[in-house]
Amino acid sequence: MKYLDEYRSPELAQKYAREIRTITTQPWTIMEVCGGQTHSIVRYGLKDLLPSQVELVHGPGCPVCVTPISHIDLAVEIAKIPGCALCSFGDMLRVPGSCGDLLSSKAAGADVRPVYSPLDAVKMAQNDPSREYVFFAVGFETTAPANALAIRTAALWGLTNFSVLVAHVRVPPALEAILTSPGNRVQGFLAAGHVCAIMGTQEYVTIAETYGVPIVVTGFEPVDLLLGVLCCINQLEQGRHEVENPYSRVVRECGNSSARSLVDEVFVVGDREWRGLGIVGNSGLHLSPAYRSFDATGKFGLIAPPAASPSECQAAEVLRGRLKPDQCPAFGCRCTPEAPLGAPMVSSEGACAAYYRYRPVESP
Amino acid sequence: MTDANFTNVRCPIPSVDQSIVQLAHGGAGRIAQKLLDQVFRPILHNPALDELHDSARVTSESGKLAFSTDAFVVHPWRFPGGDIGSLAVHGTVNDLAMAGARPLALSMAFIIEEGFKIADLMTVIESMRNAADRARVAVVAADTKVVERGKGDGIFLVSSGIGEMVAERPILPTSVREGDRVIVSGCLARHGVAVMCARDGLDLDPVVESDSTLVHEPALALLKEGIEVHCFRDITRGGLATVLNEIASAGSVGIRIEEARTPVREDVASVCELLGLNPLYVACEGRFVAFVAEKHASRAIEILRDYDCSKGATDIGVVEGRAGQVVMKSLIGVDRVLDLLSGEQLPRIC
Structure with missing residues (x-):
């Protein structure tokens, strides 16, 4: 494995930061879409390198944060069914639902298993036919292919004790929802590099043209992010609005066609509820008819309960980029990673968690 | 009197599978004694442990001591680069050194899950002994408890150590x-x-x-x-x-x-x-x-x-x-x- 030190080079970062300062003549608001990008920006303190006219707002790109409370509640309910194991990626476990999170359900005796890969859950189901295994399939287009592969593998192996609770979301409809929401301030996007690695860049061309916004495909290292900001400001300053891909070491225009065809086989596009954005048309992936027998909600006869966010939690505003985490009155006092009011304070990619964890040094 | 059906008679002496740890190994009878005599003592033996008393006697020259304790529940018990036995010795000796103390003696409590392989237990004890030898310290006191299958995770260790202060200033x-x-x-x-x-x-x-x-x-x-x-x-x-x-x-x-x-x-x-x-x-x-x-x-x-x-x-x-x-x-x-x-x-x- 190669570790990419060159994309953390202080000299290169300073060079791009200088170029950004040189070309910026007026205020611009840019949204980075992915939670991983938000964390890098805050962790490396990139804001301190940018001119004051450039504002980075944080988008709804943390899969944990946008999963609605109703789905967390369903997962908790499934984990409590006797003889049933709920398998999930680690960072879903601490997200609070209406009545606690998956980790506290586990401590109280529910069978919750953190896994690194959805295929681990399929193998568990194969090795233990006496138990039902349910995988909590969350994430953007990035995780959809691996989850699709797991479901197809379970079908190939003829497993009847494996199912999935699907909460997959798609990025492009969310960008359109943000651009059309009242009071939108976003003038350009840093698109999530890993999502584009799967889906390619074609979907974004229409959005860039329709709404007149530059969309720059961006990676996750400090140098990638500064280069993304530089390209975006360059376009804004020149009045251009194109899809640009400086992250070409990972992303090809056509994406990854085998991954996409796997997703197309197992999932179909449909409406989806997002925490913060409400129901967004065509923004979700659901099991296609051929694989619907793997749907855990159907299998266990569960209906997503209506759930309200805690009234004080401003996650909706944060996820739309209208509020910075540290502008929330509860931030750092009534809402901390130990006692979170909402998902963005819990998830490793959540904007509130990033602000809390990598807060700047206060002057003495 | 009818012929006794000797095929149905069960021998009251428990037969113990010698390849795995059983609950009886944590008891006080011959089976437990055998585990101590055949597994623990040959590997860990040293003058203080061999006295087989309730406490080991340890001599200190300076009289200024450091004392530390730590529990080890690592899963899996064997991992690339070590196992729970060496880890327990390293952890305790290192803790003493962090206070500026040279290790004098270690104690080790074994909590073993029923069904743990004796061969694996020997691996752990040998690795413990080797680590202790490298640290020039002995495990002078030990205890074993066996818990029912499903109530442990293979093997847990609790180790304590006494060290003699080398540091002249407080390392704090x-x-x-x-x-x-x-x-x-x-x-x-x-x-x-x-x-x-x-x-x-x-x-x-x-x-x-x-x-x-x-x-x-x-x-x-x-x-x-x-x-x-x-x-x-x-x-x-x-x-x-x-x-x-x-x-x-x-x-x-x-x-x-x-x-x-x-x-x-x-x-x-x-x-x-x-x-x-x-x-x-x-x-x-x-x-x-x-x-x-x-x-x-x-x-x-x-x-x-x-x-x-x-x-x-x-x-x-x-x-x-x-x-x-x-x-x-x-x-x-x-x-x-x-x-x-x-x-x-x-x-x-x-």
Whole structure:
């Protein structure tokens, strides 16, 4: 494995930061879409390198944060069914639902298993036919292919004790929802590099043209992010609005066609509820008819309960980029990673968690 | 009188499968005695243990002692670069050295799950003995309990150690002074990554080996050479970031380190990156941080680099700034608070 030190080079970062300062003549608001990008920006303190006219707002790109409370509640309910194991990626476990999170359900005796890969859950189901295994399939287009592969593998192996609770979301409809929401301030996007690695860049061309916004495909290292900001400001300053891909070491225009065809086989596009954005048309992936027998909600006869966010939690505003985490009155006092009011304070990619964890040094 | 049907008679003497640990091995009868006589004593034997009394007698020359205890529940019990037996010895000897003490004696309690293989138990005890030999210390007291299957996780160890103070000055967080240099003894996060890969079957190539090892020799060498060491801390659970926060808080000092100087091996950094973990919060089991008077910092690093386990010793920062706060200069030169984690690090989704 190669570790990419060159994309953390202080000299290169300073060079791009200088170029950004040189070309910026007026205020611009840019949204980075992915939670991983938000964390890098805050962790490396990139804001301190940018001119004051450039504002980075944080988008709804943390899969944990946008999963609605109703789905967390369903997962908790499934984990409590006797003889049933709920398998999930680690960072879903601490997200609070209406009545606690998956980790506290586990401590109280529910069978919750953190896994690194959805295929681990399929193998568990194969090795233990006496138990039902349910995988909590969350994430953007990035995780959809691996989850699709797991479901197809379970079908190939003829497993009847494996199912999935699907909460997959798609990025492009969310960008359109943000651009059309009242009071939108976003003038350009840093698109999530890993999502584009799967889906390619074609979907974004229409959005860039329709709404007149530059969309720059961006990676996750400090140098990638500064280069993304530089390209975006360059376009804004020149009045251009194109899809640009400086992250070409990972992303090809056509994406990854085998991954996409796997997703197309197992999932179909449909409406989806997002925490913060409400129901967004065509923004979700659901099991296609051929694989619907793997749907855990159907299998266990569960209906997503209506759930309200805690009234004080401003996650909706944060996820739309209208509020910075540290502008929330509860931030750092009534809402901390130990006692979170909402998902963005819990998830490793959540904007509130990033602000809390990598807060700047206060002057003495 | 009808013929007795001897085929149905069951012998009242329990037959014990000698290949696995059974509940009877934790009792007080012959079976338990046999385990002690055939497994524990031949491997661990030493004059103090061989007295077979309720307590071992230990002699101290200076009369100033350090005393430490630690529990080990690592899963899996065997991991690349070590096992729970060596880990328990390393952990306890290192804890004593962090107070400036030379190890005098160790005790070890074994909590074994019914069904654990005797051969594996012997592996653990042998590895414990080898580690103790390297530390020139003996396990002078031991105890065994067996718990029912499903009520343990193979094997747990609880070890305690007594050490004789070598340090003339108190080696404590409250001894740390403004201007002290912060020195780490080598690359970080290997133990945590090795165990995580072994536990979850992450089949990485090359395999990351744990850094579990004894560090008392280089630590005590600093004291013998007259280096003004104000505090030591072994970088175990929670990693470097956590122990620096503990010292900053307990010693009421500020600590400022540089990310670019914190040593993390490339393969370890890659695994952490892949799993979404920050290596500064991942455990080591053979690394320590030393707070040394600035005037002695270069000499301290020279001394540390003479030892295999600390040949990667490096100066990562300084004691300065707001009391209780750890600040890290990021790779691109921006200062950020390096805080405690709220809980365990969890692997991320993507």
